[in-house]
Amino acid sequence: MAENDSFHHVLRGLGPQVEHRGEVIVIGLGRFGSSLGRTLVDMGHEVLGLDLDEQRVAEHSDSLTHVAEVDTTNVKALRQLGVGDATTVVVCIGADVESSVLTTAAVADLEVPNIWAKAMTEPHGRILARVGAHNVVFPEAEMGSRVAHLVTGGLLEYVALDDDFALVEMVAPDAIVGVPLGESNLRADHRVTIVCVKPSESGFTYADRDTVLDPSDIVVVAGHRSDLERFADR
Incomplete structure (x- = not known):
């Protein structure tokens, strides 16, 4: 190595x-x-x-x-x-x-x-x-990287799992609001996966194919860094 x-x-x-x-x-x-x-x-x-x-x-x-x-x-x-x-x-x-x-x-x-x-x-x-x-x-370096992702985009939280894969927390993008997640073609169109969701009036819960998001819902999304950034920009 x-x-x-x-x-x-x-x-x-x-x-x-x-x-x-x-x-x-x-x-x-x-x-x-x-x-x-x-x-x-x-x-x-x-x-x-x-x-x-x-x-x-x-x-x-x-x-x-x-x-x-x-x-x-x-x-x-x-x-x-x-x-x-x-x-x-x-x-x-x-x-x-x-x-x-x-x-x-x-x-x-x-x-x-x-x-x-x-x-x-x-x-x-x-x-x-x-x-x-x-x-x-490297807490200072890792914090600097994390904050950079938060201040330059629509992310509420950013956790790097390795160099090119992360979990992010964001407000549900308009593109997936109002339709069941199973019909949103997330993996095919955006190459990301929604792990869980936090409705505005309750705590986090699992996301499944039948979950329908409201505009104020918070979602935790997993994916490669570039795919997550493009998804957040939506």
């Missing part, structure tokens, strides 16, 4: 499929790490948040299950906190590249089976993958 192809898999988070168990460890409690940790807690997971900054640790003592002030580049310190027993560790250190890489390498030395790491640039991401991260994410 070529290096660029390998990196593409890392970018898209296609590391080994690991069934998570127990506490999630989040290293780095900046904006990204703290938001990730709080969301995991809201989802019902126990979260141990680690950071070298005493103030950050104190700020998140109430929102995360456990927090600790520690030098996360130190393998011995991580082992004492039980990081080696974790299934999933997320390294959320971004701007301090040296600390990010050394921390990821330390976690890898502890043989954690599911290591996620935040990268700021492609070279940063390549290094993280080489020192042991199973999955590398």
Whole structure:
């Protein structure tokens, strides 16, 4: 496999499929790490948040299950906190590249089976993958790409599934309003598929051949990027 192809898999988070168990460890409690940790807690997971900054640790003592002030580049310190027993560790250190890489390498030395790491640039991401991260994410770049699709078209939400396939949320285009979806020839004429629909007065539900859309209905559509853009323009 070529290096660029390998990196593409890392970018898209296609590391080994690991069934998570127990506490999630989040290293780095900046904006990204703290938001990730709080969301995991809201989802019902126990979260141990680690950071070298005493103030950050104190700020998140109430929102995360456990927090600790520690030098996360130190393998011995991580082992004492039980990081080696974790299934999933997320390294959320971004701007301090040296600390990010050394921390990821330390976690890898502890043989954690599911290591996620935040990268700021492609070279940063390549290094993280080489020192042991199973999955590398680029939150700033991915957010920028997503927002670009939202501000330049008629989309309400955009989720890339790979380089050329996505799920988008949009108001139902006029071309498919008022007729059953089974008669709209979506796949033949537009090369897209409506996955679900949200009528104006209720929540999301499945879309089927008999579904008739109103002008104010919201639809979630799957397809290739260029096909989705043309469909949204309608």
